[in-house]
Amino acid sequence: MLHFDCGSCNGCDIETLACLTPVYDIERFGVINVGNPMHADILLVTGTVNPRNKKVLVNLYDQMPNPKVVVAIGSCGLSGGIFKDAYNVLGGIDKVIPVDVYVPGCPAKPEAIIDGVVMALKKYEVIKKKHSDSVPSRMKWRKIAP
Amino acid sequence: MKRTIIPFGPQHPVLPEPIHLTLTVEDEIITEAVPALGFVHRGLEQLADLRDFRQMVQVVERVCGICSMMHAMCYAQGIEGLMEVEVPPRAKYLRVIWSELHRMHSHLLWLGLFADSFGFESLFMQFWRIREKILNIQEATTGNRIIVSVNVIGGVRKDLSPDQIRWMLSELIEVEQMIMNLGPTLFDDYTVKKRTVDKGILSGEKAMELGTAGPTLRGSGVSQDMRTLGYAALNELDFTPVTEKNGDCWSRCKVRFLETLQSIDLVRQAIARIPNGEINTKVKGRPDGEIIARVEQPRGEVFYYIKANGKKNLDRLRIRTPTFANIPALLTMLPGMWLSDVPVVVLSIDPCISCTER
Numbered sequence: 001m002l003h004f005d006c007g008s009c010n011g012c013d014i015e016t017l018a019c020l021t022p023v024y025d026i027e028r029f030g031v032i033n034v035g036n037p038m039h040a041d042i043l044l045v046t047g048t049v050n051p052r053n054k055k056v057l058v059n060l061y062d063q064m065p066n067p068k069v070v071v072a073i074g075s076c077g078l079s080g081g082i083f084k085d086a087y088n089v090l091g092g093i094d095k096v097i098p099v100d101v102y103v104p105g106c107p108a109k110p111e112a113i114i115d116g117v118v119m120a121l122k123k124y125e126v127i128k129k130k131h132s133d134s135v136p137s138r139m140k141w142r143k144i145a146p
Numbered sequence: 147m148k149r150t151i152i153p154f155g156p157q158h159p160v161l162p163e164p165i166h167l168t169l170t171v172e173d174e175i176i177t178e179a180v181p182a183l184g185f186v187h188r189g190l191e192q193l194a195d196l197r198d199f200r201q202m203v204q205v206v207e208r209v210c211g212i213c214s215m216m217h218a219m220c221y222a223q224g225i226e227g228l229m230e231v232e233v234p235p236r237a238k239y240l241r242v243i244w245s246e247l248h249r250m251h252s253h254l255l256w257l258g259l260f261a262d263s264f265g266f267e268s269l270f271m272q273f274w275r276i277r278e279k280i281l282n283i284q285e286a287t288t289g290n291r292i293i294v295s296v297n298v299i300g301g302v303r304k305d306l307s308p309d310q311i312r313w314m315l316s317e318l319i320e321v322e323q324m325i326m327n328l329g330p331t332l333f334d335d336y337t338v339k340k341r342t343v344d345k346g347i348l349s350g351e352k353a354m355e356l357g358t359a360g361p362t363l364r365g366s367g368v369s370q371d372m373r374t375l376g377y378a379a380l381n382e383l384d385f386t387p388v389t390e391k392n393g394d395c396w397s398r399c400k401v402r403f404l405e406t407l408q409s410i411d412l413v414r415q416a417i418a419r420i421p422n423g424e425i426n427t428k429v430k431g432r433p434d435g436e437i438i439a440r441v442e443q444p445r446g447e448v449f450y451y452i453k454a455n456g457k458k459n460l461d462r463l464r465i466r467t468p469t470f471a472n473i474p475a476l477l478t479m480l481p482g483m484w485l486s487d488v489p490v491v492v493l494s495i496d497p498c499i500s501c502t503e504r
Contacts, residue, residue, distance in 0.1 A: 004176050007186045010500050011211025011292045013162045014255060016282075021274035035158070053185040055165060056156050082208055085196050086189040107211055107292050 001031045001117070002040035002064070006057050007091065008047025016044055017113045019117075024110045037063040042120050044113075047073055048089045049096050049121030053120035061097045067127040069120045072099045073113060075106040091141070147173045147319045154488060156185050158363075163257070163499040165247035171385070171485055179480040181473060185463040187503040194460040195279055199225060202460065203297055209465060210294050210501040214254065215248040216443045217465075224439030225299050225451045231429055237301035238379040243297055244288070245378070245441075246416070251280040252444035257332070258498050260399060264341040271332060277326045283314055299428060301426025311417055322410050325403075332403065342395040346479040346491035347368045349393055359370040359406065359468040360446020363496050365398035367391045372442035377466040383415045395494040402496075428472060432456050445496045467501035 005013045019026040020033055036038050037060045049057065061070070074091040075081030080091045093099050100123050103116035156164035164185035170178040193205050207214040219241055221275035226233060258273035260334045281291045288294040288304055296302045306314075332338060339481045348358070353366040363370055366385060371387035373380050388404040390397035441448050446468025453462040472495040479491055 005186070006156050007188060008163075008500065009208040009214075009293075010163065010209040011208070011214070014212060014292065017162060018274065018278070021262070021278070022271050023275060023278045038159075048188060050185075050187060052187070056164070056185065058219070060157060070173075082205060083188045083190065083193070084194055088187050088189040106208075107290075108290065140203065 001033055001042045001044060002035075002037050002060070003033060003044045003046075004060055006047045006053050006055065006077070007050055007089075008074060008076055009107075010106075012077070012113075013076065014111055015110050016046065016073060016105050019110045019113050023032070024114060026029075026114055026117060026138050029121065030058035031117055031121070037061075038065065040064050041068055041124060042117065043070045044073060044117070045070060045093045046073045046077055047094060048080050048091070050085050050088045050090060052095050057096055061142075062065050067124065069100040069124045069130040070101060071099055071101045071113075071116050072109050073103045073116065075104060078102050078104060088115065094139075095145075101127065149177070150483065151314075154492075156182075157215045158234070161497075163497070165497060165499045166436055166490075167480075169480070169485070169488065174485050175203045176480050176483050176485060178490070179477050181477065183499070183503055185503070187448075187499045191463050191465060191504040194463040196314075196459070197484060198458040199454065199460055200299060203459050206296065206465070206486060207293055207295060207297075209467070209504055210498055211406050211447070212252045212498060213248060213501070214293045215245050215296070216441050216448060217265065218295070219245055219378070220439045220441035221452070222297045222299050223441070224437050224450050225433050225454075226429075227430060227439065228433040228435055228439050228454060229299075229429060229454065231300050231427060233301055234424040235379065235421045236305075237425045239416050239478065240302045240304075240306065240425065241297070241378045242303075242380060242383070242416045243306070243413050244284070244294060245419075246412045247280055248266070248294070250379055250406050250409045251273045251277050251284070252434070253409075254280065254325075256402060256444075257399070257406075257491075260490070260493050261332070261338075263493045264338070268337065269328070272328055272331075276321055277330075279317055282318055298426060300429040301424070303426070305425050306420075315414070315417065318404045318410050318413060318504045322407065325406055329403065333400065339396065341397060341490055342488075342494075344392075345395045345487050346477055346483065347392070347394050347474055348492055352478065353393070353475060355472050358446070358477065358494075358495075359471045360443065361398055361401045362446065362472050362475060365401045366388045366393035370447075372440050372447045375440065377441060379419075380418065382419065383412055385412055395490055398494045413425070430456065433460070445469055445498055445501070448501075451475075466504060467498070467504075469502045472497070473502070484498045
């Protein structure tokens with residue numbers, strides 16, 4: 001799992017971090033927070049997209065190996081939320097990269113985030129199966145996103 | 147020695163938020179640091195054109211999720227000053243209680259992240275475990291864990307029942323005990339001292355010259371705290387700002403640790419003296435004129451400039467946040483440091499990028 005703050009107000013970010021701490025402990029579902037996008041299967045994105053962090057977000061998404069799933073967290077990540085009309089906001093995450101799971105809330109509660117990540121894990125398994133059927137076996141570990 | 151340029155951020159494991167630093171390194175010693183901002187800029191001040199002055203309370207809360215209570219309180223105090231509204235005393239005390247709870251959760255969050263920045267992960271987990279107790283109090287009393295959204299112009303939205311107050315006090319005893327237990331781990335540990343003492347030194351005069359604010363300034367021995375202005379009910383409560391002399395990462399850490407305990411004390415004092423009565427007043431009319439409002443955030447002084455012209459929407463809203471004031475200090479601290487100390491020094495100013503960029 002990789003977490004990227006894409007212009008949120010910190011509310012969802014600290015709730016995402018709170019998921020990693022003993023009270024919520026997302027690691028019991030086999031999810032570990034990593035710092036390198038090349039080690040990640042799930043991308044958690046919080047906050048709105050603006051022209052500047054758009055490039056960073058696309059870059060991070062492209063660096064993640066296939067198959068991958070994206071979870072958008074918080075009202076801002078879904079649609080722009082309260083900042084939708086602000087001049088430097090393009091809108092939700094799905095304007096830039098495909099999103100698989102949407103977690104609403106302002107800020108989203110850790111329980112909701114864990115639920116979203118578990119749904120993403122299920123989806124990941126399905127995509128992984130499809131992916132491994134379509135890619136020749138010798139290419140499986142070399143397939144990197146375009 | 148050949149110069150190497152190392153990019154730090156915008157996505158970095160130690161930073162929860164995107165800030166980019168271009169570090170010029172000579173033999174692992176930093177010679178120059180250049181920041182690049184703008185990853186979180188939303189154009190929030192401009193929203194004052196679209197939302198009316200009452201709706202803006204909810205918007206300014208989203209300047210920063212960690213210190214949302216202080217932002218809303220500062221904005222509400224500014225508008226109340228413009229409209230000459232007298233806030234009921236109970237509302238003032240309730241504002242102090244929630245804002246000090248916010249300071250506690252922000253400092254505990256920072257202490258955890260700071261421990262994580264030098265690789266002390268179990269301490270990070272311990273501090274965040276305590277923080278959950280504070281968040282439980284906030285959720286039980288206001289309905290939301292982080293963005294509490296209790297402020298309205300003219301008072302607060304929620305009241306505390308006697309049961310809640312009793313439960314809150316018993317929880318705070320536990321929280322205080324847990325924080326005290328972690329004190330020796332943080333301050334007597336050999337490794338922690340090795341990583342923080344004499345790192346990123348900022349002298350008192352230099353800090354004043356660069357215009358730093360909050361615990362970064364108080365860690366350098368300057369006793370400046372906006373709470374001494376006595377906004378809300380703080381003029382009726384006893385406290386002295388915490389200061390430390392050395393001006394290194396260790397002092398800044400100690401200031402925040404002691405402030406957490408001070409906040410517990412302030413909450414207790416406020417609960418002991420809270421009067422009965424109304425929690426908000428009806429506000430009629432529209433604001434006119436210009437005003438400055440200042441409040442002490444967990445990271446330092448937050449400054450609101452509000453200009454209104456008697457219409458529904460404000461003319462101008464300008465927010466200056468403490469991290470904006472602390473970034474120049476960070477840039478003077480970094481040259482001469484080892485590259486491995488960068489995460490510790492960057493975190494020691496408690497950067498809040500979404501505050502800075504809004």
